[in-house]
Structure formats: structure tokens, C-alpha cells
Amino acid sequence: MSQDTLFDKVWDLHKVSSLPGGSDQIFIGLHLIHEVTSPQAFGGLKDKNLKVKFPSRTVATVDHIVPTDNQSRPFKDNLAEQMIGTLEKNCLQHKIRFFNIGSGNQGIVHVVAPELGLTQPGMTIACGDSHTSTHGAFGSIAFGIGTSQVRDVLATQTIAMNKLKVRQIWCENKLSHGVFAKDLVLNIINELGVKAGVGFAYEFAGPAINALSMEERMTICNMSIEGGARCGYVNPDEKTFSYIKNKLCAPKNENWDEALLWWNSLKSDANSIYDDVIKFDASKVEPTVTWGITPGQSVGINQQIPLLEELSPNDQFIAEEAYEYMGFKPGQSIKNTPVDVCFIGSCTNGRISDLRVAANVLKDKKVSKNIKAFVVPGSEKVAIAAKKEGLDKIFKDSGFQWREPGCSMCLAMNSDKLIGNQVSASSSNRNFKGRQGSPSGRTLLMSPAMVAAAAINGKVSDVREFIN
Amino acid sequence: MKSEFNPPIGKISQINGKCISLIGNDIDTDRIIPARFLKCIDFDSLGKSVFEDDRKTLKGSHPFDLKENQDSSILIVNSNFGCGSSREHAPQALLRWGIRAIIGESFAEIFYSNCIAIGIPCFTLTKKSIQNIQEYNISKNLFLEIDLKNSSAISEDLNFNLDIKESTKKMFLSGEWDATATLLENSSLVDRKFKELPYIKFS
Numbered sequence: 001m002s003q004d005t006l007f008d009k010v011w012d013l014h015k016v017s018s019l020p021g022g023s024d025q026i027f028i029g030l031h032l033i034h035e036v037t038s039p040q041a042f043g044g045l046k047d048k049n050l051k052v053k054f055p056s057r058t059v060a061t062v063d064h065i066v067p068t069d070n071q072s073r074p075f076k077d078n079l080a081e082q083m084i085g086t087l088e089k090n091c092l093q094h095k096i097r098f099f100n101i102g103s104g105n106q107g108i109v110h111v112v113a114p115e116l117g118l119t120q121p122g123m124t125i126a127c128g129d130s131h132t133s134t135h136g137a138f139g140s141i142a143f144g145i146g147t148s149q150v151r152d153v154l155a156t157q158t159i160a161m162n163k164l165k166v167r168q169i170w171c172e173n174k175l176s177h178g179v180f181a182k183d184l185v186l187n188i189i190n191e192l193g194v195k196a197g198v199g200f201a202y203e204f205a206g207p208a209i210n211a212l213s214m215e216e217r218m219t220i221c222n223m224s225i226e227g228g229a230r231c232g233y234v235n236p237d238e239k240t241f242s243y244i245k246n247k248l249c250a251p252k253n254e255n256w257d258e259a260l261l262w263w264n265s266l267k268s269d270a271n272s273i274y275d276d277v278i279k280f281d282a283s284k285v286e287p288t289v290t291w292g293i294t295p296g297q298s299v300g301i302n303q304q305i306p307l308l309e310e311l312s313p314n315d316q317f318i319a320e321e322a323y324e325y326m327g328f329k330p331g332q333s334i335k336n337t338p339v340d341v342c343f344i345g346s347c348t349n350g351r352i353s354d355l356r357v358a359a360n361v362l363k364d365k366k367v368s369k370n371i372k373a374f375v376v377p378g379s380e381k382v383a384i385a386a387k388k389e390g391l392d393k394i395f396k397d398s399g400f401q402w403r404e405p406g407c408s409m410c411l412a413m414n415s416d417k418l419i420g421n422q423v424s425a426s427s428s429n430r431n432f433k434g435r436q437g438s439p440s441g442r443t444l445l446m447s448p449a450m451v452a453a454a455a456i457n458g459k460v461s462d463v464r465e466f467i468n
Numbered sequence: 469m470k471s472e473f474n475p476p477i478g479k480i481s482q483i484n485g486k487c488i489s490l491i492g493n494d495i496d497t498d499r500i501i502p503a504r505f506l507k508c509i510d511f512d513s514l515g516k517s518v519f520e521d522d523r524k525t526l527k528g529s530h531p532f533d534l535k536e537n538q539d540s541s542i543l544i545v546n547s548n549f550g551c552g553s554s555r556e557h558a559p560q561a562l563l564r565w566g567i568r569a570i571i572g573e574s575f576a577e578i579f580y581s582n583c584i585a586i587g588i589p590c591f592t593l594t595k596k597s598i599q600n601i602q603e604y605n606i607s608k609n610l611f612l613e614i615d616l617k618n619s620s621a622i623s624e625d626l627n628f629n630l631d632i633k634e635s636t637k638k639m640f641l642s643g644e645w646d647a648t649a650t651l652l653e654n655s656s657l658v659d660r661k662f663k664e665l666p667y668i669k670f671s
């Protein structure tokens with residue numbers, strides 16, 4: 001059993017009681033809600049005649065269903081309008097802070113909370129969304145919950161949960177030029193498998209992680225869940241603190257000093273005990289692309305799609321399904337695979353640094369003809385910053401469409417969808433069958449820089465040929 | 469799919485029903501309920517849309533469309549079932565279709581805890597046993613009586629043990645799976661925690 005890790009410390013701090021069934025009752029410091037998983041939870045409160053216990057500990061935004069072209073109200077899509085309307089009503093009725101469209105602070109919930117300074121070290125954070133693991137980049141313990149648990153957090157500010165085990169993923173050396181956090185996490189998931197993390201929190205540590213910016217750390221923690229781990233985190237450091245400083249909801253003045261003092265004490269002890277430790281060499285990672293229907297099915301840009309016999313028996317079944325669905329032959333190169341749609345956005349890679357990297361690749365270049373390429377900033381703040389730097393112009397000049405913030409084609413609950421069996425080069429996090437809106441649509445996951453390169457060439461390409 | 473919906477309530481100790489096998493590893497929640505069906509403000513209409521895209525692709529031969537499975541309530545799956553998104557819509561869709569228990573090699577974590585939260589016990593068995601049951605179920609309709617207390621299942625000619633975490637089992641037997649009431653009991657402890665936490669006043 002793990003001991004003295006950051007996870008243990010934060011868990012113990014937030015433990016309210018041991019429940020008779022054997023699980024722990026855990027206090028949730030920050031509760032984030034959005035329009036998709038909260039309406040039934042508020043409905044549940046009403047059914048049970050309950051109130052929101054601490055309205056100040058819940059914050060809302062709207063992201064999954066928002067159109068990214070025309071955002072004027074009422075939305076064209078009645079169901080989407082009904083969902084945002086329900087969220088507005090619930091927030092108003094229960095006095096919950098809501099960052100709505102046009103507030104300057106709306107966006108994908110996992111992009112918004114960090115950039116508002118809501119996400120802080122040492123907290124427990126829960127949201128009805130599996131990518132809540134993102135917030136662990138700040139040294140918080142953050143995990144996705146289901147709608148019934150959203151109801152429980154609203155009503156009691158706690159949930160019942162079994163303590164997780166802790167696996168440290170120690171990343172040696174550093175990423176080489178043209179290789180990004182997305183590539184690293186895809187490689188980790190490929191090596192460990194998509195379910196290795198079940199029952200675990202992942203602590204990402206080591207020189208390669210320390211060298212990453214906060215936004216890159218968010219990309220890594222974001223995808224913990226794709227490796228099965230409900231929660232992923234990085235011990236907080238100076239970069240963490242300076243990212244938070246001066247943000248809208250960050251502690252100010254004496255509070256800042258007090259916060260800093262506490263945050264500095266928050267990390268895994270040098271001799272803490274882990275349930276498992278795995279070492280990883282970041283310098284060996286190449287730009288990486290998924291070829292299959294799980295985020296674990298990936299290869300380096302210069303590698304071939306694996307042959308069945310190269311895979312472990314456990315992975316063969318899903319590999320066969322993937323070859324067929326994706327239309328790939330085993331042993332085929334991933335490089336030069338033609339693509340139809342290029343999507344830059346999502347809570348994995350829709351932040352300002354992601355847009356900067358992609359724009360850098362696209363500068364003075366054109367998107368290949370017949371490619372639909374679009375960029376969806378992760379939040380209104382990202383969009384504003386990008387415009388200030390002229391990134392929107394670079395994207396538009398290259399042939400990318402510039403859209404309004406939201407989740408968009410990460411899961412295609414709005415009108416941005418693949419059609420038929422189109423292939424998309426996507427900076428998002430899931431390549432599941434049908435994920436991007438067409439039941440036969442095909443998704444290749446990669447870094448935003450690689451999506452930009454694919455857009456220029458009209459096919460999967462090595463971004464290192466575009467950057468010096 | 470059953471026409472009438474009665475959600476599970478209170479103590480759960482016995483589940484009897486016909487088995488439906490769904491073969492495949494890593495079946496994610498996007499497949500269980502595609503994202504377009506998440507555009508709703510209640511769960512009521514999800515049952516009929518469960519596995520919609522997979523079912524369309526298989527044109528009537530998907531297990532959830534086969535006539536003999538229509539009144540089944542125990543789902544038999546393989547490994548890492550329910551991976552992907554946290555959408556409770558996935559187990560809700562299964563529940564509303566008529567599923568009351570799931571037996572599989574392994575489950576994704578959030579899916580598993582969502583199942584507990586809405587009253588669907590998930591049991592595990594070895595890969596081999598699952599395959600045996602799935603094969604058996606194809607040739608012969610399997611009706612199981614699951615006894616949660618003894619973690620056992622019996623049918624006309626099978627009799628085996630099921631694995632389930634002791635803590636989860638307790639939750640079902642005591643009714644504590646429906647967590648809100650239990651959590652509410654400790655309200656004063658929660659208030660104390662709220663005052664104690666170092667960051668509440670500055671965040």
C-alpha cells in the first residue's frame with residue numbers, strides 16, 4: 001500500500017469518514033459541472049428534496065454541446081438549447097457560479113478551471129467528466145465521476161470512493177525536438193495498455209516531466225484516463241505556482257503567501273512508498289499516431305502498423321477489429337495515410353501553447369486542397385490570447401477555419417462531425433469507433449503540430465520536416 | 469428490452485435472469501451509448517438506443533436485437549468493459565434496456581462505480597470461465613440465479629462462484645449503494661472538514 005505520496009496526503013486530508021461498506025467518504029474541494037452530466041443530478045436533488053450544500057464549491061461552464069459556428073441564442077439545435085437553458089436555470093436557482101458564453105471565461109471545463117486559477121495544489125477536484133484527471137497537473141487529486149455522484153457532491157460535498165493505489169511513472173531524460181507531451185502520453189498508454197491504470201492513480205515524475213510546461217503536464221494528466229487511471233498527477237513546483245499567480249480566482253495578497261507556504265509542503269516524500277513504479281525513457285519517443293480504435297493502438301511516425309503476431313495475445317482481438325474498422329493492413333506504414341479532416345482542439349490539446357505550435361507549422365503554408373481543417377480554441381480566453389498574437393490570422397491564411405470555443409468534434413455533440421468513413425487527424429484524446437460523429441468515421445490521434453503537418457500534406461506526415 | 473422500467477431500490481441480494489452475451493474486449497461507453505444520445509436532460513429514453521451504432525452495423529444480428537435475448541437481464545462481457553467516458557448514460561441505458569447485473573473479465577473504473585451507484589452489481593470471472601459461459605449461452609439459453617451473499621450463481625446444470633469486491637458486496641446487501649443517504653448522515657463531520665481544510669478561505 002502506498003505511503004507518504006502526494007496522493008496519500010491529499011486523500012487523508014480530505015477523508016471525512018470510513019463508511020461501513022469499506023469505502024471512504026471524501027470531501028470534494030472543487031466541483032466542476034457542465035451541461036451534459038449535471039441536469040439529471042439536479043433532477044435527482046429535486047426528487048430527494050435536497051439542497052446544494054456548499055454552492056460556493058461548485059463552478060459551471062458550458063462546453064460539450066455548444067455550436068462553434070453560430071453561437072447566437074436560441075441555438076439552432078433545440079436539444080442543445082434545452083441543455084444550456086437547463087444549466088442556466090439550475091445555476092441561478094442554486095446560486096452556482098456559471099461562466100456562460102460571452103463571459104470571456106467560457107470554454108472546455110478542463111481548460112477553463114486552470115486558467116481561472118480555480119485548480120490549485122492539494123485540492124480534491126471532481127467533475128462529471130472522465131478527463132477531470134487533467135487538473136492533477138497542479139498536484140491536485142482530480143477524477144471523473146458519474147451523474148449519481150454529481151448529485152451526491154451537490155447534496156453532501158462528498159462522495160463514497162475506494163482509495164486508489166499509486167503507480168509512479170518515472171520519465172527519464174527529455175523529449176527530443178518535434179516531440180510533444182501528447183506523443184509521450186500516447187507512448188506510455190501504448191506500453192502499459194489501456195486498462196493497466198484501473199484501480200491506480202498515476203504519479204508522473206522524473207526529469208522529462210519536470211521539464212514540461214504546465215500546459216504540457218495537463219496534456220499528460222488529461223490522458224491518464226485513456227490508460228485506465230482515473231486520476232493522474234504531478235507534484236507541484238515553482239512552475240505550478242507561477243502559472244496560478246494573478247489568475248482571476250487565485251489567492252491574493254496575504255492569502256497568496258499562506259497558500260504558497262502550504263503548497264510548498266505538498267509533494268510525495270523522497271522515500272515515499274508506491275504500489276508500483278515504472279520507468280520510461282522520454283528521449284526514445286517519436287512523433288506518434290494512433291492507427292486503431294483505442295488510444296493504446298499507436299505507432300511512431302516511421303513505424304509500421306503492427307502485425308497480429310507482434311502483439312500480445314490479449315491485444316490481438318481488438319487489433320483485428322481495428323484493422324477492419326480502420327481499413328488498415330497489418331504491416332502498412334502509418335506515414336502518408338491520406339486524411340480528410342484535420343481537427344485542432346479539445347481539453348487535451350486546445351490550449352494557447354497548442355495553437356502556437358500548430359500555427360508555427362502552418363505559417364506561410366497552405367492546407368492541402370480537399371481537406372477540411374478547423375481549429376477550435378479550448379476557451380474564450382485561449383481565443384482572445386490567440387487573436388492578440390495573430391494566430392487566428394495564420395490559421396485562416398493557411399486555410400483552417402477559425403471557430404468559437406467548445407468541445408466540438410472531440411465528441412461531436414454539436415454539428416461538427418465526420419461524414420461516412422472519413423479519416424480525421426485529430427488532436428483530441430479518443431479514437432473510439434464513431435467517436436467523432438459518424439458511426440464509420442475514423443480517427444487518428446496525434447499532437448496538434450502533427451495535425452498541422454497532416455493538413456499541409458493531406459496525409460499523415462512527420463512534423464519534424466516542417467520545423468527547424 | 470422490457471417495456472416497463474422499475475429501477476432497483478434498497479437492498480439487493482438476489483438477481484435472477486436470462487443471460488445475454490456480448491463478445492469483445494475494450495467495449496467503450498461511446499459504443500454503449502453514442503454521444504448524440506447524451507443530448508437529453510433525463511435518462512428516460514436511453515434504453516432503446518443502447519449500442520445503437522453497433523446494432524445498425526450488424527443489421528439485426530447484434531445480441532441486443534436477437535429475439536431470444538429480449539427479456540435477458542444478466543449481461544456477460546469480456547475485458548475492460550465500459551472504458552472511456554464517465555457518462556452514466558451508459559449504465560443507465562443498459563439498466564433501462566433491462567440489464568440488472570453484469571459478469572465480465574474486467575471493468576473500467578468509472579463505469580464500474582457508476583454501475584454501483586445505480587444498482588447494477590458487476591461480477592468478475594477468469595477469461596476462460598467467461599468464454600465458457602458465453603459459448604454455453606450461445607448453444608443453450610442460460611438462466612442464472614445469482615446469490616450475492618454467497619457470490620454464487622446457479623442454473624439448471626451449472627453452479628459456480630462469482631468474484632465481487634467484499635466492500636461492493638456489502639454495499640448492495642445493505643442498500644448502501646444508493647450512497648446519498650449514507651453520506652448525508654455525516655453532515656456534521658463534513659461541516660468540520662469544510663472549516664479545517666487549509667484552502668477553503670483562499671480559493
Ligand code: SF4
Pocket residue numbers: 063064108109110129131346347348406407410411428429
Ligand atoms: S474536449 Fe472532448 S474529452 Fe474534453 S471534455 Fe470535451 S468532449 Fe470531453
